[in-house]
Amino acid sequence: MxxxxxxxxxxxxxxxxxxxxxxxxxxxxxxxxxxxxxxxxxxxxxxxxxxxxxxxxxxxRETVAEPVTQNISLKFDSNRITKTDIPVNQIVHADVIDFLKKMPGASVDLIVADPPYNLSQGGNWSWSGAKSLQGFGGKWSKVMENWDNMPLQDYFSFTLAWLTEAKRVLKPSGSIWIFGTYHNTGIINVAFQILEIEIINEIIWYKRNAFPNLSGRRFTASHETLLWGHVGGKKRKYYFDYPGSKTWFDSSDQIKKQDKQMRTVWDIPNNKERRELQFGKHPTQKPLSICKRIISLSSKENELVVSPFAGVGSECLAAAELNRRYIGIELDEAYVDIAKKRLDNAQKVRKLF
The missing domain is CATH 1.10.10.10 (Winged helix-like DNA-binding domain superfamily/Winged helix DNA-binding domain)
Structure with a gap:
C-alpha cells in the first residue's frame, strides 16, 4: 500500500x-x-x-532491504495470473507478496500459512520508546529483536502486506489458518482485526513431545497457536465439515473422543514419519497429521489450497494426498527443491497402488 x-x-x-x-x-x-x-x-x-x-x-526513511527473488520459471513471471493460468499443483519459487499480488481475486478456497515467527534467540533487546499507533487506544512500545533482523514495526507491516493479498485472493466461502507462537500471534490477531478478517477459532496445538527447556529459566513451551479466520462477512460462508470433525479419530490424540465435538485443544505429537524427512527437513516443519486435519475439515476435494510459506511442502503434500489442488510459495530455493522431491516421490508411490 x-x-x-x-x-x-x-x-x-x-x-x-x-x-x-x-x-x-x-x-x-x-x-x-x-x-x-x-x-x-x-x-x-x-x-x-x-x-x-x-x-x-x-x-x-531508511529503506529496509528486501530479499532478492529468483525468476519464477513460469510463463506468467511478470504478469498478472488469470484463473486459467494458475500454477496448480506446483511449488513456486517466489516472494509471497509479489506472487499473491499476481493472483486473481476470489480464486482460493483455503490458505494454510506458517509464516516467520519473528523469534528471539536471547539476543539483545532494545526498547525504542513508546510509539503512538492511532486507533488502538494508546501507545505501543516496540521491541527491536536483533536475531532475525526484522524489527517489530517491519514485521507488523510485512504481516499486513501479505494478509491484505491473502484476503483478496480468498473466496467468500474460503478460510485461512495461520500457525504461530506467543512471538507473533498477537500481531496476527491485530492484523486480522484491521483487515476485517473474522476469527472463527483459536486452536491450541498441544505437543506432548515438545523439546525440553534446557535453561531452567522458564516453563517448557509445549504448544503452538493456530488462528482460523474467514472473509465472508456476516453471512459466514466459510466451509466447515462439522460432521467430519465429530467422527474424526486419531489414536495419538488423547483429548479428542470419537463421535464427540472436536474442541479447540488438539493433542497431536510433533512426530514426523520417516518419509517426511527423507529428502531433507525444515526447522519449523509441521507433521502431516496436523496439516491433514486442517485441510480435511475446512476444504472439499478438488478445491484449491495455498501454502504461502511452503517450506519443504508439508501442507502441499497433505493437500495432494487428500485430493485437493495446491500451490506452494517458497522463497528459499533449497526448500523448493526438497518440497518438489517430496511431492514427486509421493506421486510415484501413489501410482504403484
Whole structure:
C-alpha cells in the first residue's frame, strides 16, 4: 500500500483518496483503507493532515532491504495470473507478496500459512520508546529483536502486506489458518482485526513431545497457536465439515473422543514419519497429521489450497494426498527443491497402488 501511495503521488502530484486506495486493493470498505492508513501513519511511514481527504505524504526513511527473488520459471513471471493460468499443483519459487499480488481475486478456497515467527534467540533487546499507533487506544512500545533482523514495526507491516493479498485472493466461502507462537500471534490477531478478517477459532496445538527447556529459566513451551479466520462477512460462508470433525479419530490424540465435538485443544505429537524427512527437513516443519486435519475439515476435494510459506511442502503434500489442488510459495530455493522431491516421490508411490 505504501508503494502504491508513493507511486500515485509521484504520478499525479497529489495523494490517492481512501476510496481510490480501497478500489485498487479490492478492500471490503473505505473504512478498511482508513485503518491501513492509520496503521502506516502510526508506524511512521505516512504523514496525514486531518480533514483533508488527499493530504497523505510518504515519510522518507531508511529503506529496509528486501530479499532478492529468483525468476519464477513460469510463463506468467511478470504478469498478472488469470484463473486459467494458475500454477496448480506446483511449488513456486517466489516472494509471497509479489506472487499473491499476481493472483486473481476470489480464486482460493483455503490458505494454510506458517509464516516467520519473528523469534528471539536471547539476543539483545532494545526498547525504542513508546510509539503512538492511532486507533488502538494508546501507545505501543516496540521491541527491536536483533536475531532475525526484522524489527517489530517491519514485521507488523510485512504481516499486513501479505494478509491484505491473502484476503483478496480468498473466496467468500474460503478460510485461512495461520500457525504461530506467543512471538507473533498477537500481531496476527491485530492484523486480522484491521483487515476485517473474522476469527472463527483459536486452536491450541498441544505437543506432548515438545523439546525440553534446557535453561531452567522458564516453563517448557509445549504448544503452538493456530488462528482460523474467514472473509465472508456476516453471512459466514466459510466451509466447515462439522460432521467430519465429530467422527474424526486419531489414536495419538488423547483429548479428542470419537463421535464427540472436536474442541479447540488438539493433542497431536510433533512426530514426523520417516518419509517426511527423507529428502531433507525444515526447522519449523509441521507433521502431516496436523496439516491433514486442517485441510480435511475446512476444504472439499478438488478445491484449491495455498501454502504461502511452503517450506519443504508439508501442507502441499497433505493437500495432494487428500485430493485437493495446491500451490506452494517458497522463497528459499533449497526448500523448493526438497518440497518438489517430496511431492514427486509421493506421486510415484501413489501410482504403484
Amino acid at each position: 505504501l508503494d502504491f501511495i508513493s507511486k500515485y503521488t509521484s504520478s499525479h502530484e497529489y495523494a490517492p483518496s481512501l476510496e481510490e486506495i480501497a478500489s485498487y486493493f479490492d478492500l471490503a470498505s473505505v473504512s478498511t483503507a482508513h485503518h491501513h492508513v492509520e496503521a502506516l501513519e502510526g508506524l511512521g511511514y505516512l504523514k496525514k493532515i486531518d480533514n483533508h481527504p488527499r493530504a497523505l505524504e510518504v515519510v522518507q
